[in-house]
Amino acid sequence: MKRRTFLLGALAVTACGTTAPTADLTLAAGEQGGLYLDFATLLARQLGPTVRVTPRVTAGSLENLSLLRDRRADLGLTLADTATGTDLRALGRVYENYFQLVVRADDPARSARDLAGRPLSLGARGSGASVFGDRLVAEAELGERVDHLPLAEAAQALADRRIDAFLWSGGVPTPTVSTLDDRIPIRLLPLSDLLPSLRDRYGRAYEPVSVPAGVYRAPAEVPTVGVANLLVCRPDLPDDIAGAVTRVLVERAAALVPEQALGTQFLDARSLIGTTDVPLHPGAAAAYRDLHG
Template identity: 85%
Template sequence: MTVSRRTFLLGTLALAGCSPTPTSSLTLAAGEQGGLYLDFATLLARQLDPNPHVTPRVTAGSLENLSLLRDRQADLGLTLADTATGTDLRALGRVYENYFQLVVRADDPARSVHDLADRPLSLGARGSGASVFGDRLVTEATLGDRVDHLPLAEAAQALADRRIDAFLWSGGVPTPTVSDLDRQVPVRLLPLSDVLPTLRARYGPVYEPVSVPAGVYRAQEEIPTVGVANLLVCRPDLPDAVATTITRTLVERAADLVPTQALGTQFLDVRSLIGTTTIPLHPGAAEAYRDLHG
Protein backbone atom coordinates (compact mmCIF):
# COMPACT_ATOMS: atom_id res chain seq x y z
CA MET A 1 0.00 0.00 0.00
CA THR A 2 1.31 3.46 -0.92
CA VAL A 3 1.39 5.93 1.93
CA SER A 4 1.37 9.63 1.07
CA ARG A 5 4.14 11.85 2.39
CA ARG A 6 1.57 13.92 4.29
CA THR A 7 0.05 10.80 5.92
CA PHE A 8 3.47 9.48 6.84
CA LEU A 9 4.56 12.74 8.45
CA LEU A 10 1.38 13.25 10.42
CA GLY A 11 1.32 9.60 11.47
CA THR A 12 4.89 9.84 12.69
CA LEU A 13 4.01 12.90 14.77
CA ALA A 14 1.01 11.18 16.31
CA LEU A 15 2.98 8.06 17.22
CA ALA A 16 5.79 10.06 18.71
CA GLY A 17 3.42 12.22 20.73
CA CYS A 18 5.60 15.23 19.95
CA SER A 19 4.87 18.88 19.28
CA PRO A 20 3.55 20.06 15.89
CA THR A 21 7.09 20.91 14.77
CA PRO A 22 7.81 18.25 12.12
CA THR A 23 10.99 16.34 11.46
CA SER A 24 11.53 16.08 7.71
CA SER A 25 13.96 16.84 4.93
CA LEU A 26 12.97 19.46 2.37
CA THR A 27 14.54 21.02 -0.71
CA LEU A 28 14.23 24.77 -1.19
CA ALA A 29 14.70 25.92 -4.79
CA ALA A 30 16.56 29.20 -4.32
CA GLY A 31 18.61 31.13 -6.89
CA GLU A 32 21.99 32.07 -8.34
CA GLN A 33 25.27 32.24 -6.46
CA GLY A 34 25.74 35.84 -5.34
CA GLY A 35 22.01 36.59 -5.29
CA LEU A 36 19.59 37.39 -2.49
CA TYR A 37 17.48 34.25 -3.05
CA LEU A 38 20.30 31.88 -2.18
CA ASP A 39 21.52 33.99 0.75
CA PHE A 40 18.03 34.09 2.23
CA ALA A 41 17.46 30.36 1.67
CA THR A 42 20.73 29.55 3.44
CA LEU A 43 19.80 31.66 6.47
CA LEU A 44 16.30 30.15 6.63
CA ALA A 45 17.69 26.62 6.45
CA ARG A 46 20.06 27.44 9.32
CA GLN A 47 17.24 28.74 11.52
CA LEU A 48 14.96 25.78 10.80
CA ASP A 49 17.51 22.97 11.16
CA PRO A 50 16.88 20.22 12.15
CA ASN A 51 13.07 20.42 12.22
CA PRO A 52 12.71 20.47 9.30
CA HIS A 53 16.08 20.05 7.67
CA VAL A 54 16.09 22.25 4.56
CA THR A 55 18.62 22.04 1.74
CA PRO A 56 18.87 25.17 -0.44
CA ARG A 57 19.29 24.37 -4.13
CA VAL A 58 21.20 26.63 -6.51
CA THR A 59 19.01 27.51 -9.50
CA ALA A 60 18.63 30.17 -12.19
CA GLY A 61 15.70 31.70 -10.29
CA SER A 62 11.92 31.93 -10.32
CA LEU A 63 11.07 30.07 -13.53
CA GLU A 64 13.32 27.13 -12.72
CA ASN A 65 12.05 27.08 -9.14
CA LEU A 66 8.45 26.82 -10.30
CA SER A 67 9.43 24.00 -12.67
CA LEU A 68 11.17 22.13 -9.84
CA LEU A 69 8.09 22.48 -7.64
CA ARG A 70 5.81 21.28 -10.44
CA ASP A 71 8.04 18.24 -11.05
CA ARG A 72 8.25 17.51 -7.31
CA GLN A 73 12.02 17.97 -7.29
CA ALA A 74 11.65 20.72 -4.67
CA ASP A 75 9.31 21.20 -1.73
CA LEU A 76 9.68 24.96 -1.34
CA GLY A 77 10.65 27.72 -3.74
CA LEU A 78 11.37 31.42 -3.95
CA THR A 79 9.68 33.27 -6.77
CA LEU A 80 8.70 36.69 -7.98
CA ALA A 81 4.97 37.28 -7.66
CA ASP A 82 4.53 38.11 -11.35
CA THR A 83 6.17 34.83 -12.37
CA ALA A 84 3.96 32.77 -10.02
CA THR A 85 0.70 34.38 -11.15
CA GLY A 86 -1.63 31.76 -12.61
CA THR A 87 -0.09 28.77 -10.81
CA ASP A 88 -1.82 26.57 -8.23
CA LEU A 89 0.88 27.17 -5.62
CA ARG A 90 0.38 28.36 -2.06
CA ALA A 91 2.41 31.03 -0.29
CA LEU A 92 4.04 30.91 3.13
CA GLY A 93 4.82 34.60 3.09
CA ARG A 94 5.95 37.66 1.20
CA VAL A 95 9.55 37.75 2.30
CA TYR A 96 10.85 40.92 0.69
CA GLU A 97 10.50 43.49 -2.07
CA ASN A 98 12.54 42.71 -5.17
CA TYR A 99 14.21 45.53 -7.12
CA PHE A 100 14.68 45.36 -10.89
CA GLN A 101 18.09 46.88 -11.60
CA LEU A 102 19.04 47.90 -15.14
CA VAL A 103 22.82 48.33 -14.96
CA VAL A 104 24.99 50.29 -17.42
CA ARG A 105 28.56 51.53 -17.28
CA ALA A 106 28.85 54.94 -15.65
CA ASP A 107 30.28 56.40 -18.86
CA ASP A 108 27.39 55.17 -21.03
CA PRO A 109 25.35 58.01 -22.61
CA ALA A 110 22.01 56.23 -21.98
CA ARG A 111 19.72 58.03 -19.55
CA SER A 112 16.55 55.96 -19.98
CA VAL A 113 15.66 52.42 -20.96
CA HIS A 114 14.55 53.69 -24.38
CA ASP A 115 18.13 54.78 -25.10
CA LEU A 116 19.12 51.10 -25.16
CA ALA A 117 17.05 50.26 -28.24
CA ASP A 118 18.90 48.00 -30.69
CA ARG A 119 21.94 47.71 -28.43
CA PRO A 120 23.35 44.40 -27.03
CA LEU A 121 21.69 43.61 -23.71
CA SER A 122 21.34 40.82 -21.18
CA LEU A 123 17.86 40.84 -19.70
CA GLY A 124 17.85 38.24 -16.96
CA ALA A 125 19.32 34.73 -16.83
CA ARG A 126 17.41 31.96 -18.55
CA GLY A 127 15.06 30.41 -16.01
CA SER A 128 14.94 33.51 -13.84
CA GLY A 129 12.04 35.77 -12.95
CA ALA A 130 14.09 38.68 -14.25
CA SER A 131 13.94 37.13 -17.72
CA VAL A 132 10.12 37.24 -17.59
CA PHE A 133 10.25 40.93 -16.77
CA GLY A 134 13.04 41.39 -19.32
CA ASP A 135 10.90 39.97 -22.11
CA ARG A 136 8.09 42.30 -21.12
CA LEU A 137 10.51 45.22 -21.02
CA VAL A 138 11.67 44.45 -24.57
CA THR A 139 8.08 44.74 -25.77
CA GLU A 140 7.05 47.79 -23.76
CA ALA A 141 10.23 49.79 -24.50
CA THR A 142 10.74 48.46 -28.06
CA LEU A 143 14.33 47.42 -27.40
CA GLY A 144 14.84 45.23 -30.47
CA ASP A 145 16.26 41.73 -30.74
CA ARG A 146 19.91 42.07 -29.64
CA VAL A 147 19.01 40.43 -26.33
CA ASP A 148 20.80 37.65 -24.48
CA HIS A 149 20.01 35.98 -21.13
CA LEU A 150 23.20 35.60 -19.09
CA PRO A 151 23.65 34.58 -15.44
CA LEU A 152 24.54 37.48 -13.18
CA ALA A 153 28.30 36.86 -12.97
CA GLU A 154 28.59 36.40 -16.74
CA ALA A 155 26.50 39.49 -17.41
CA ALA A 156 28.66 41.58 -15.08
CA GLN A 157 31.83 40.44 -16.84
CA ALA A 158 30.29 41.01 -20.26
CA LEU A 159 29.43 44.59 -19.27
CA ALA A 160 32.96 45.16 -17.98
CA ASP A 161 34.35 43.84 -21.29
CA ARG A 162 31.89 45.99 -23.31
CA ARG A 163 30.38 42.92 -24.96
CA ILE A 164 26.96 44.13 -23.78
CA ASP A 165 25.79 47.65 -22.99
CA ALA A 166 23.43 46.84 -20.11
CA PHE A 167 22.12 43.98 -18.02
CA LEU A 168 18.98 43.45 -15.98
CA TRP A 169 19.16 41.98 -12.50
CA SER A 170 16.40 41.29 -10.03
CA GLY A 171 17.34 41.26 -6.36
CA GLY A 172 18.20 43.20 -3.25
CA VAL A 173 20.20 46.39 -3.12
CA PRO A 174 23.07 46.54 -3.07
CA THR A 175 23.75 43.19 -4.75
CA PRO A 176 27.36 42.16 -3.92
CA THR A 177 28.19 41.11 -7.49
CA VAL A 178 27.06 44.50 -8.82
CA SER A 179 28.97 46.27 -6.03
CA ASP A 180 32.09 44.30 -6.96
CA LEU A 181 31.61 45.28 -10.61
CA ASP A 182 31.20 48.93 -9.59
CA ARG A 183 34.60 48.84 -7.89
CA GLN A 184 36.15 47.38 -11.06
CA VAL A 185 34.21 49.41 -13.63
CA PRO A 186 31.98 52.23 -12.31
CA VAL A 187 28.32 51.54 -13.07
CA ARG A 188 24.97 53.18 -12.53
CA LEU A 189 21.30 52.20 -12.74
CA LEU A 190 18.85 53.47 -15.32
CA PRO A 191 15.40 54.49 -14.03
CA LEU A 192 12.51 52.23 -15.00
CA SER A 193 9.70 54.45 -13.72
CA ASP A 194 8.77 55.59 -17.23
CA VAL A 195 7.68 52.06 -18.26
CA LEU A 196 5.86 51.30 -15.01
CA PRO A 197 2.45 52.74 -16.06
CA THR A 198 2.28 50.59 -19.20
CA LEU A 199 3.45 47.50 -17.30
CA ARG A 200 0.78 48.01 -14.65
CA ALA A 201 -1.88 48.62 -17.29
CA ARG A 202 -1.03 45.32 -18.97
CA TYR A 203 -0.09 43.10 -16.02
CA GLY A 204 -1.78 44.71 -13.02
CA PRO A 205 -0.52 46.10 -9.70
CA VAL A 206 1.93 43.22 -9.20
CA TYR A 207 4.53 45.77 -10.36
CA GLU A 208 5.12 48.54 -7.83
CA PRO A 209 7.01 51.85 -7.76
CA VAL A 210 10.16 51.61 -5.62
CA SER A 211 13.39 53.57 -5.40
CA VAL A 212 16.96 52.37 -5.00
CA PRO A 213 18.39 54.50 -2.17
CA ALA A 214 21.00 57.17 -2.83
CA GLY A 215 24.51 55.91 -2.17
CA VAL A 216 23.91 52.46 -3.65
CA TYR A 217 26.49 51.87 -6.41
CA ARG A 218 27.68 55.43 -5.74
CA ALA A 219 24.43 57.00 -6.95
CA GLN A 220 24.04 60.62 -5.91
CA GLU A 221 20.25 60.39 -5.67
CA GLU A 222 17.47 57.83 -5.50
CA ILE A 223 16.82 55.87 -8.69
CA PRO A 224 13.12 55.16 -9.36
CA THR A 225 12.60 51.63 -10.61
CA VAL A 226 10.12 48.76 -10.54
CA GLY A 227 9.56 46.45 -7.58
CA VAL A 228 7.76 43.14 -7.26
CA ALA A 229 7.04 41.00 -4.23
CA ASN A 230 9.22 37.97 -3.61
CA LEU A 231 7.31 35.01 -2.20
CA LEU A 232 8.20 31.79 -0.42
CA VAL A 233 5.87 29.23 -2.00
CA CYS A 234 5.04 25.54 -1.91
CA ARG A 235 2.60 23.06 -3.43
CA PRO A 236 -0.85 22.79 -1.81
CA ASP A 237 -0.02 19.33 -0.42
CA LEU A 238 2.79 20.53 1.87
CA PRO A 239 1.76 19.24 5.33
CA ASP A 240 0.05 21.91 7.43
CA ALA A 241 2.44 21.31 10.35
CA VAL A 242 5.46 21.94 8.12
CA ALA A 243 3.94 25.12 6.69
CA THR A 244 3.10 26.38 10.17
CA THR A 245 6.62 25.75 11.49
CA ILE A 246 8.27 27.55 8.59
CA THR A 247 5.87 30.48 8.79
CA ARG A 248 6.40 30.92 12.52
CA THR A 249 10.13 31.00 11.84
CA LEU A 250 9.66 33.79 9.28
CA VAL A 251 7.95 35.87 11.95
CA GLU A 252 9.85 34.93 15.09
CA ARG A 253 13.37 34.82 13.59
CA ALA A 254 12.95 37.73 11.17
CA ALA A 255 16.04 39.55 12.43
CA ASP A 256 18.19 36.48 11.74
CA LEU A 257 16.92 36.05 8.18
CA VAL A 258 18.17 39.31 6.63
CA PRO A 259 21.13 38.81 4.27
CA THR A 260 23.87 41.42 4.25
CA GLN A 261 22.85 42.51 0.75
CA ALA A 262 19.31 43.35 1.87
CA LEU A 263 20.23 46.93 2.81
CA GLY A 264 17.45 49.27 1.77
CA THR A 265 14.93 46.57 0.93
CA GLN A 266 11.55 45.96 2.48
CA PHE A 267 12.47 42.68 4.10
CA LEU A 268 10.39 40.34 6.27
CA ASP A 269 8.07 43.08 7.42
CA VAL A 270 5.54 41.40 9.70
CA ARG A 271 2.84 43.74 8.37
CA SER A 272 3.43 42.68 4.77
CA LEU A 273 4.21 38.96 5.15
CA ILE A 274 0.58 38.11 4.45
CA GLY A 275 0.45 40.35 1.37
CA THR A 276 1.07 37.53 -1.12
CA THR A 277 -0.71 39.21 -4.07
CA THR A 278 -2.71 36.70 -6.13
CA ILE A 279 -1.12 33.62 -4.52
CA PRO A 280 -3.26 32.38 -1.60
CA LEU A 281 -1.71 31.54 1.74
CA HIS A 282 -1.18 27.88 2.59
CA PRO A 283 -3.66 26.89 5.35
CA GLY A 284 -0.79 26.08 7.70
CA ALA A 285 0.69 29.52 7.11
CA ALA A 286 -2.67 31.21 7.63
CA GLU A 287 -3.04 29.34 10.92
CA ALA A 288 0.38 30.55 12.07
CA TYR A 289 -0.44 34.18 11.27
CA ARG A 290 -3.76 33.91 13.10
CA ASP A 291 -2.09 32.42 16.17
CA LEU A 292 0.64 35.06 16.20
CA HIS A 293 -1.36 38.15 15.32
CA GLY A 294 -5.04 37.28 15.65
Protein backbone atom coordinates in the same frame (compact mmCIF):
# COMPACT_ATOMS: atom_id res chain seq x y z
CA MET B 1 9.26 14.97 0.75
CA LYS B 2 9.28 11.26 1.37
CA ARG B 3 6.26 9.55 2.93
CA ARG B 4 8.52 8.02 5.54
CA THR B 5 9.53 11.52 6.66
CA PHE B 6 5.96 12.41 7.56
CA LEU B 7 5.32 9.09 9.25
CA LEU B 8 8.31 9.79 11.45
CA GLY B 9 7.03 13.32 11.97
CA ALA B 10 3.73 11.98 13.24
CA LEU B 11 5.63 10.13 15.96
CA ALA B 12 7.75 13.07 17.06
CA VAL B 13 6.46 14.41 20.38
CA THR B 14 7.72 17.40 22.27
CA ALA B 15 8.26 17.48 26.00
CA CYS B 16 4.91 19.18 26.48
CA GLY B 17 3.17 16.36 24.64
CA THR B 18 2.28 18.14 21.38
CA THR B 19 3.19 16.78 17.97
CA ALA B 20 6.35 18.33 16.54
CA PRO B 21 6.42 18.46 12.73
CA THR B 22 9.40 16.76 11.15
CA ALA B 23 10.38 16.98 7.50
CA ASP B 24 13.25 17.05 5.05
CA LEU B 25 12.57 19.76 2.48
CA THR B 26 14.30 21.01 -0.64
CA LEU B 27 14.07 24.75 -1.22
CA ALA B 28 14.60 25.86 -4.82
CA ALA B 29 16.49 29.12 -4.35
CA GLY B 30 18.57 31.03 -6.92
CA GLU B 31 21.96 31.98 -8.31
CA GLN B 32 25.22 32.15 -6.42
CA GLY B 33 25.74 35.75 -5.29
CA GLY B 34 22.04 36.58 -5.28
CA LEU B 35 19.61 37.34 -2.47
CA TYR B 36 17.49 34.22 -3.11
CA LEU B 37 20.25 31.81 -2.18
CA ASP B 38 21.44 33.90 0.76
CA PHE B 39 17.91 34.03 2.18
CA ALA B 40 17.39 30.29 1.64
CA THR B 41 20.62 29.53 3.50
CA LEU B 42 19.56 31.67 6.47
CA LEU B 43 16.10 30.09 6.53
CA ALA B 44 17.58 26.60 6.52
CA ARG B 45 19.78 27.54 9.46
CA GLN B 46 16.86 28.91 11.47
CA LEU B 47 14.47 26.02 10.75
CA GLY B 48 16.61 23.10 11.87
CA PRO B 49 16.75 20.52 13.29
CA THR B 50 13.21 19.09 13.04
CA VAL B 51 12.23 20.77 9.77
CA ARG B 52 15.41 20.37 7.77
CA VAL B 53 15.78 22.45 4.60
CA THR B 54 18.37 22.01 1.86
CA PRO B 55 18.73 25.08 -0.40
CA ARG B 56 19.18 24.28 -4.09
CA VAL B 57 21.12 26.52 -6.48
CA THR B 58 18.95 27.40 -9.50
CA ALA B 59 18.62 30.05 -12.21
CA GLY B 60 15.68 31.60 -10.37
CA SER B 61 11.89 31.85 -10.44
CA LEU B 62 11.02 29.95 -13.62
CA GLU B 63 13.28 27.02 -12.76
CA ASN B 64 12.00 27.03 -9.19
CA LEU B 65 8.38 26.78 -10.35
CA SER B 66 9.33 23.92 -12.67
CA LEU B 67 11.04 22.07 -9.82
CA LEU B 68 7.96 22.49 -7.63
CA ARG B 69 5.66 21.31 -10.40
CA ASP B 70 7.82 18.22 -10.99
CA ARG B 71 8.05 17.50 -7.23
CA ARG B 72 11.81 17.90 -7.21
CA ALA B 73 11.47 20.70 -4.65
CA ASP B 74 9.09 21.27 -1.73
CA LEU B 75 9.52 25.03 -1.32
CA GLY B 76 10.55 27.70 -3.80
CA LEU B 77 11.35 31.37 -4.06
CA THR B 78 9.70 33.25 -6.89
CA LEU B 79 8.78 36.68 -8.10
CA ALA B 80 5.09 37.37 -7.61
CA ASP B 81 4.49 38.17 -11.27
CA THR B 82 5.98 34.82 -12.31
CA ALA B 83 3.81 32.87 -9.84
CA THR B 84 0.56 34.61 -10.76
CA GLY B 85 -1.85 32.19 -12.42
CA THR B 86 -0.25 29.04 -10.96
CA ASP B 87 -1.91 26.70 -8.43
CA LEU B 88 0.81 27.36 -5.84
CA ARG B 89 0.28 28.65 -2.31
CA ALA B 90 2.36 31.26 -0.51
CA LEU B 91 3.92 30.99 2.92
CA GLY B 92 4.86 34.65 2.92
CA ARG B 93 6.13 37.67 1.08
CA VAL B 94 9.74 37.60 2.17
CA TYR B 95 11.22 40.71 0.62
CA GLU B 96 11.07 43.22 -2.24
CA ASN B 97 12.94 42.68 -5.48
CA TYR B 98 14.31 45.71 -7.28
CA PHE B 99 14.69 45.49 -11.04
CA GLN B 100 18.13 46.93 -11.73
CA LEU B 101 19.05 47.91 -15.30
CA VAL B 102 22.82 48.36 -15.16
CA VAL B 103 24.99 50.33 -17.60
CA ARG B 104 28.53 51.65 -17.43
CA ALA B 105 28.68 55.07 -15.77
CA ASP B 106 30.01 56.66 -18.97
CA ASP B 107 27.18 55.30 -21.12
CA PRO B 108 25.06 58.06 -22.72
CA ALA B 109 21.77 56.19 -22.10
CA ARG B 110 19.39 57.87 -19.64
CA SER B 111 16.39 55.57 -20.03
CA ALA B 112 15.65 51.99 -21.09
CA ARG B 113 14.42 53.24 -24.46
CA ASP B 114 17.88 54.66 -25.16
CA LEU B 115 19.18 51.07 -25.33
CA ALA B 116 17.11 50.17 -28.40
CA GLY B 117 19.08 48.08 -30.88
CA ARG B 118 22.06 47.62 -28.56
CA PRO B 119 23.40 44.29 -27.15
CA LEU B 120 21.76 43.52 -23.81
CA SER B 121 21.40 40.74 -21.24
CA LEU B 122 17.91 40.77 -19.75
CA GLY B 123 17.86 38.16 -16.98
CA ALA B 124 19.29 34.65 -16.86
CA ARG B 125 17.41 31.87 -18.60
CA GLY B 126 15.08 30.29 -16.06
CA SER B 127 14.90 33.42 -13.91
CA GLY B 128 11.98 35.66 -13.09
CA ALA B 129 14.06 38.59 -14.32
CA SER B 130 13.97 37.08 -17.81
CA VAL B 131 10.15 37.22 -17.73
CA PHE B 132 10.33 40.92 -16.89
CA GLY B 133 13.12 41.33 -19.43
CA ASP B 134 10.91 40.03 -22.24
CA ARG B 135 8.20 42.45 -21.16
CA LEU B 136 10.75 45.26 -21.02
CA VAL B 137 11.77 44.51 -24.62
CA ALA B 138 8.17 44.93 -25.72
CA GLU B 139 7.39 48.03 -23.64
CA ALA B 140 10.61 49.92 -24.47
CA GLU B 141 10.90 48.57 -28.04
CA LEU B 142 14.46 47.40 -27.48
CA GLY B 143 14.83 45.20 -30.56
CA GLU B 144 16.29 41.72 -30.87
CA ARG B 145 19.91 41.99 -29.67
CA VAL B 146 19.03 40.37 -26.36
CA ASP B 147 20.80 37.55 -24.50
CA HIS B 148 19.99 35.91 -21.16
CA LEU B 149 23.18 35.49 -19.12
CA PRO B 150 23.61 34.52 -15.46
CA LEU B 151 24.51 37.46 -13.24
CA ALA B 152 28.26 36.82 -13.00
CA GLU B 153 28.56 36.34 -16.77
CA ALA B 154 26.49 39.43 -17.46
CA ALA B 155 28.66 41.53 -15.17
CA GLN B 156 31.81 40.32 -16.91
CA ALA B 157 30.28 40.92 -20.33
CA LEU B 158 29.49 44.53 -19.38
CA ALA B 159 33.03 45.00 -18.08
CA ASP B 160 34.39 43.63 -21.38
CA ARG B 161 31.99 45.83 -23.41
CA ARG B 162 30.40 42.77 -25.06
CA ILE B 163 27.00 44.05 -23.89
CA ASP B 164 25.86 47.58 -23.11
CA ALA B 165 23.50 46.78 -20.23
CA PHE B 166 22.14 43.96 -18.12
CA LEU B 167 19.02 43.44 -16.06
CA TRP B 168 19.13 41.99 -12.57
CA SER B 169 16.33 41.42 -10.09
CA GLY B 170 17.24 41.23 -6.42
CA GLY B 171 17.96 43.12 -3.25
CA VAL B 172 20.07 46.25 -3.08
CA PRO B 173 22.93 46.38 -3.03
CA THR B 174 23.69 43.06 -4.72
CA PRO B 175 27.33 42.07 -3.94
CA THR B 176 28.16 41.01 -7.51
CA VAL B 177 26.94 44.37 -8.83
CA SER B 178 28.82 46.22 -6.07
CA THR B 179 32.00 44.35 -7.00
CA LEU B 180 31.50 45.34 -10.64
CA ASP B 181 31.02 48.96 -9.55
CA ASP B 182 34.40 48.77 -7.81
CA ARG B 183 36.00 47.60 -11.08
CA ILE B 184 34.22 49.90 -13.53
CA PRO B 185 31.87 52.63 -12.34
CA ILE B 186 28.27 51.70 -13.15
CA ARG B 187 24.90 53.40 -13.12
CA LEU B 188 21.29 52.25 -12.87
CA LEU B 189 18.76 53.44 -15.42
CA PRO B 190 15.32 54.46 -14.08
CA LEU B 191 12.41 52.22 -15.08
CA SER B 192 9.57 54.15 -13.44
CA ASP B 193 8.43 55.63 -16.77
CA LEU B 194 7.44 52.13 -17.90
CA LEU B 195 5.50 51.26 -14.74
CA PRO B 196 2.04 52.55 -15.79
CA SER B 197 1.97 50.52 -19.01
CA LEU B 198 3.40 47.45 -17.26
CA ARG B 199 0.67 47.60 -14.60
CA ASP B 200 -2.02 48.15 -17.22
CA ARG B 201 -0.90 45.08 -19.14
CA TYR B 202 0.32 42.70 -16.42
CA GLY B 203 -1.40 43.73 -13.21
CA ARG B 204 -0.65 44.93 -9.72
CA ALA B 205 2.37 42.74 -9.05
CA TYR B 206 4.60 45.58 -10.27
CA GLU B 207 5.15 48.37 -7.75
CA PRO B 208 6.95 51.74 -7.64
CA VAL B 209 10.18 51.51 -5.64
CA SER B 210 13.42 53.47 -5.51
CA VAL B 211 16.98 52.27 -5.12
CA PRO B 212 18.33 54.48 -2.30
CA ALA B 213 20.95 57.13 -2.90
CA GLY B 214 24.44 55.86 -2.20
CA VAL B 215 23.79 52.36 -3.55
CA TYR B 216 26.42 51.72 -6.22
CA ARG B 217 27.61 55.28 -5.44
CA ALA B 218 24.48 56.83 -6.95
CA PRO B 219 24.20 60.53 -5.99
CA ALA B 220 20.39 60.33 -5.82
CA GLU B 221 17.73 57.63 -5.53
CA VAL B 222 16.82 55.83 -8.74
CA PRO B 223 13.09 55.19 -9.33
CA THR B 224 12.52 51.72 -10.70
CA VAL B 225 10.06 48.82 -10.65
CA GLY B 226 9.71 46.43 -7.74
CA VAL B 227 8.00 43.08 -7.36
CA ALA B 228 7.43 41.00 -4.25
CA ASN B 229 9.44 37.87 -3.71
CA LEU B 230 7.36 35.01 -2.33
CA LEU B 231 8.16 31.79 -0.54
CA VAL B 232 5.77 29.29 -2.13
CA CYS B 233 4.83 25.62 -2.03
CA ARG B 234 2.34 23.22 -3.57
CA PRO B 235 -1.16 23.11 -2.05
CA ASP B 236 -0.55 19.61 -0.66
CA LEU B 237 2.25 20.65 1.71
CA PRO B 238 0.94 19.50 5.14
CA ASP B 239 -0.53 22.28 7.23
CA ASP B 240 1.75 21.66 10.20
CA ILE B 241 4.88 21.93 8.05
CA ALA B 242 3.61 25.10 6.36
CA GLY B 243 2.81 26.51 9.80
CA ALA B 244 6.23 25.64 11.21
CA VAL B 245 8.01 27.43 8.36
CA THR B 246 5.69 30.43 8.66
CA ARG B 247 6.33 30.75 12.40
CA VAL B 248 10.05 30.97 11.71
CA LEU B 249 9.44 33.73 9.16
CA VAL B 250 7.62 35.74 11.84
CA GLU B 251 9.51 34.87 15.00
CA ARG B 252 13.05 34.95 13.58
CA ALA B 253 12.58 37.68 11.00
CA ALA B 254 15.64 39.65 12.10
CA ALA B 255 17.89 36.65 11.45
CA LEU B 256 16.51 36.12 7.94
CA VAL B 257 17.70 39.32 6.25
CA PRO B 258 20.93 38.67 4.30
CA GLU B 259 23.80 41.01 5.07
CA GLN B 260 23.72 42.33 1.51
CA ALA B 261 20.19 43.67 2.10
CA LEU B 262 20.46 45.13 5.59
CA GLY B 263 18.81 48.55 5.70
CA THR B 264 16.68 48.03 2.60
CA GLN B 265 14.89 44.76 3.35
CA PHE B 266 12.94 43.57 6.37
CA LEU B 267 10.24 41.14 7.34
CA ASP B 268 7.22 41.88 9.46
CA ALA B 269 3.71 40.52 9.79
CA ARG B 270 2.21 43.26 7.60
CA SER B 271 4.53 42.59 4.67
CA LEU B 272 4.57 38.80 5.06
CA ILE B 273 0.86 38.41 4.38
CA GLY B 274 0.90 40.70 1.32
CA THR B 275 1.26 37.90 -1.23
CA THR B 276 -0.56 39.75 -4.05
CA ASP B 277 -2.54 37.33 -6.26
CA VAL B 278 -1.01 34.13 -4.82
CA PRO B 279 -3.21 32.86 -1.95
CA LEU B 280 -1.74 31.92 1.41
CA HIS B 281 -1.40 28.24 2.25
CA PRO B 282 -4.04 27.34 4.90
CA GLY B 283 -1.31 26.29 7.33
CA ALA B 284 0.43 29.63 6.88
CA ALA B 285 -2.83 31.57 7.29
CA ALA B 286 -3.57 29.68 10.52
CA ALA B 287 -0.09 30.47 11.85
CA TYR B 288 -0.51 34.19 11.12
CA ARG B 289 -3.89 34.22 12.83
CA ASP B 290 -2.49 32.41 15.85
CA LEU B 291 0.45 34.80 16.12
CA HIS B 292 -1.28 38.07 15.37
CA GLY B 293 -5.02 37.50 15.45
